[in-house]
Amino acid sequence: MSNIRDVAQLAGVSVATVSRALQQPDLVSLKTRTKVLSAVKQLGYKPNLMAVRFRSGKTRNLVVLVPTVANVFFARVISGMQQAAHDKGYSLLLCNTLADEAMEQSYARMVHTSQADGLIQLRAHNPFAQLEMKTGSVLPMVNACEVLDRIACPTVLLDNRSAACAMTEHLLQLGHKRIAMIKGPARSPLTRDRVAGYRDALDAAGVAFDESLLYPGDFTLQSGHKAATELLALAKPPTAVFCENDEMAIGAIQGIKQAGLSVPGDVSVAGFDDISFAAFSDPPLTTIAQPAEEFGSTAVSLLIDLLDGRLGKAPKVILPFDLIQRDSTGPAPAGSG
Amino acid sequence: MSNIRDVAQLAGVSVATVSRALQQPDLVSLKTRTKVLSAVKQLGYKPNLMAVRFRSGKTRNLVVLVPTVANVFFARVISGMQQAAHDKGYSLLLCNTLADEAMEQSYARMVHTSQADGLIQLRAHNPFAQLEMKTGSVLPMVNACEVLDRIACPTVLLDNRSAACAMTEHLLQLGHKRIAMIKGPARSPLTRDRVAGYRDALDAAGVAFDESLLYPGDFTLQSGHKAATELLALAKPPTAVFCENDEMAIGAIQGIKQAGLSVPGDVSVAGFDDISFAAFSDPPLTTIAQPAEEFGSTAVSLLIDLLDGRLGKAPKVILPFDLIQRDSTGPAPAGSG
DNA sequence: TATATTAATGTAACCGATATCATTTATAAG
DNA sequence: CTTATAAATGATATCGGTTACATTAATATA
Structure with missing residues (x-):
């Protein structure tokens, strides 16, 4: 390497x-510049970016904490991040946290050891307040998809409450009265917002909220299956199930079918995210479409703005959603409710 | 930052x-070591890894080129890579190539600009021979999931030919004679191997190969749907469809159902990969399970071994597969063939 | 032509760690 | 109590760029 x-x-x-000829050509005479560029070409010279970044103190790396890349929705978000990061000359250091806090902390520390300039996290359960206390320094962080309550932090998110409300209204309009919700982990702000939207719609329609219809899942296909199976075993089972993501909805559909019921004939099912598989489930899934890639690109933009000091006080960017009506939701069975 | x-x-x-006290404690007296560690703690000192890596010339970053992270199988592979890399003190620079060669080249160059030590690629269509020629230097590279013909390169892969042969045999044993294959892009070595396995089984069973039953897809749900639809429109449609991945199989199932046929009553469908959705399709998908995470971790190990000069001549690691029989494949309809 | 001003280029410090080599201090052997 | 040997520590060059400052060359102004 030259x-x-x-x-x-x-x-x-x-x-x-040489440095000037490459970085600020205006400061170098044409004659000299030509000589330099010719030498560069002849030697195949590429600046050592490790040195550049060490000198500048900017790594141009961004840590991304993802609960699980196996989640199709997150995969799309990451795709959007990667594209945006590349366009701006940044790279992504991907961490699949798998709910392992030690792993999260380990990656977050990369910002303090000059391996990365900042951090993006999706679905933040554990803020890094603790870590920040310990190090005393601030961690440039952006949150995507889920709002962090305890920390003022730039965030890009959906109006989850309105979206959940819209979907619940859709089900109410179809005549459903017993609408179950397969939600995420109880402590998640995301779940809290969506449950709030669900209750908003019930309240507005004068339908009593029934705690037993609220079932906690973990966003996997398996948990959707399990939740639906148990909900159907209730004394008064639901006629519609609203799931907090598409994976759980697809799992729920299988559970309902295995119980000998039809979707949407006996039970309607709605999802959230509009992953690619949603349109290919049987029946195709009614769901809330989110601009996943845009979540990613926006998060990256916010973080870079934050790093460059171009950001005011922790903005919250709200992206639009879209209710996609397919065949998994239909009129409530006659005589139900 | 101190x-x-x-x-x-x-x-x-x-x-x-100080450096010795932290790196080679044995060379420092206990008294001094204690003083140093105390100062480290008091200041919250963390070594600047940018400096360390610049000095050492090792970035401890690995570039990963993925055709698309939206592919569930690749997501699992990445997950395995990330885990293994983290365990060994490396980070992954993820690139979602989206079949964009410029993007691939751009990321590959990161190795030459000292942003990464090596590169892993999945499904390599375009070897970097060209890039290597141009720079004159060798690019430490490992290939996963698909073998690269033109370059001798450490590789971790499945015996795709045997796996495809096994699945085809499974269908033959069920009495199918007209077995279609929805394959990947024609130029892909992966596709070539799997088609070869498919033909091996047909030949062994004395079933004539029919070119019209070989349909090229692109690994997406949509392409599986389209392929199945067109295959069913043939004068002599297949009674079984073997898809080169599960996404296409799930798309195919939908296409077959929409044509008014049942799976597996009229047409059996088999997939490849055993992604999480495979067990939740309707009917659950018969498929070839691959140790996806192990592909990732093995690829990372190989690359690090290569970087450390611990590798002989371009080994090919072959991982085992498993035929998972579910409900999407069944006996050929009576009177078929 | 002399002088002021600007453009072009060079010199060298610097970023933060590591590692070689030199030097000092501690221990062992005679 | 020396002297030889080992252990501990310090001073400093180094990695490959960037950049502040110094210096020289070129042009403009009087």
Whole structure:
């Protein structure tokens, strides 16, 4: 690997001139610039970015904490992040946390050890307040998809409450009265918002809220299956199930079918996210579409703005949702409710 | 951010001693070590890894080129890579290539600009021979999931030919004679191997190969749907469809159902990969399970071994597969063939 | 032509750690 | 109590760029 000194020597100029010829060509005479560029080409010189970044103190790396890349929705978000990061000259250091806090902390520390400039997290259960206390320094962080309550932090999110409300209204309009919700972990703000939207719609329609219809899942296909199976075993089972993501909805559909019931004939099912599989389930899934890639690109933009000091006070960017009506939701069975 | 000089000053020793106290404690007296560690703790000192890596010339970053992270199988592979990389002190720079060669080249160049030590690619259509020629230097690279023909390169892969043969045999044993295959892009070595396995089984069973039953897809749900629809429109449609991945199989199932046929009553469908959705399709999908996470971890191990000069001549690691029989494959309809 | 001003280039410090080599201090052997 | 040997520590060059400052060359102004 040739370095800037080799280039300088070959071009017969100083290293400073080489650096300027490449970084601020205006400061170098045409004649010299030509000589330098010719030497660069001849040697196949590529600046050592490790050195550049060490000198500048900017790594141009961003840590991304993802609960699980196996989640199709997150995969799309990551895709959007990667594209945006690349466009702006940044790279992503991906961490699949798998709910392992030690792993999260370990990656978050990369910002303090100059391996990354900032951090993006999706679905933040555990804020890094603790870590920040300990190190005393601030961690440039952006949150995507889920709002962090305890920390003022730039965030890009959906109006989850309104979206959940809209879907619940859709089910109410179809005549459903017993609408179950397969939600996420109880402590998650995301779940809290969506449950709130669900209750908003019930309240507005004068339908009593029934705690037993609220079932906690963990966003996996399996948990959707289990939840639906148990909900159907209730004394007064639901005629509609609203799931907090599409994976659980697809799992729920299988559970309902295995119980000998039809979707949406006996039970309607709605999802959230509009992953690619949603349109290919049987029946195709009614769901809330989120601009997943845009979540990613917006999060990256926010973080870079934050790093460049171009950001005011922790903005919250709200992206639009879209209720996609397919065949998994239909009129409530006659005589129900 | 405090640096090693701050620590040295506070501890009343030289920077060299601080460095040794942290890197090679045996070379430092207990008394001095204690002083240093105390100063480290008091200042919250964390070594600047940017500096360490610049000095050492090792970035401890690995570039990962993924055709698309939206593919569930690849997501699992990445998960395995991330885990293994973290365990060994490496980070992953993820690139979602989306079949964009410019993007691939751009990320591959990161190795030449000292942003990464090596590269892992999945499904390599375009070898970097060209890039290597141009730069003259070798690119430490490992290939996963798909073998690269033109370059001798450490690889971790499945015996795709045997796996495809096994699945085809499974269908033959069920009495199917007209077995279609929804394959990937024609130029892919992966597809070539799997088609070869498919033909091996047909030949062994004395079933004539029919070119019209070989349909090229692109690994998406949509392409599986389209392929199945068109295959069923043939004068002599297949009674079984073997898809090169589960997404296409799930798409195919939908296409078959929409044509008014049942799976597996009229047409059996088999997939490849055993993604999480496979067990939740309707009917649950018969497929080939691959140790996806192990692909990832093995690829990372191979690359690190390669970087450390611990590798002989481009080994090919072959991981085992498992035929998972579910309900999407059944006996050929009576009177077929 | 002399002088002021600007453009072009060079010199060298610097970023933060590591590691070589030199030097001092502690221990062992005679 | 020396002297030889080992252990502990310090001073400093180094990695490859960038950049502040110094210096020289070129042009403009009087």
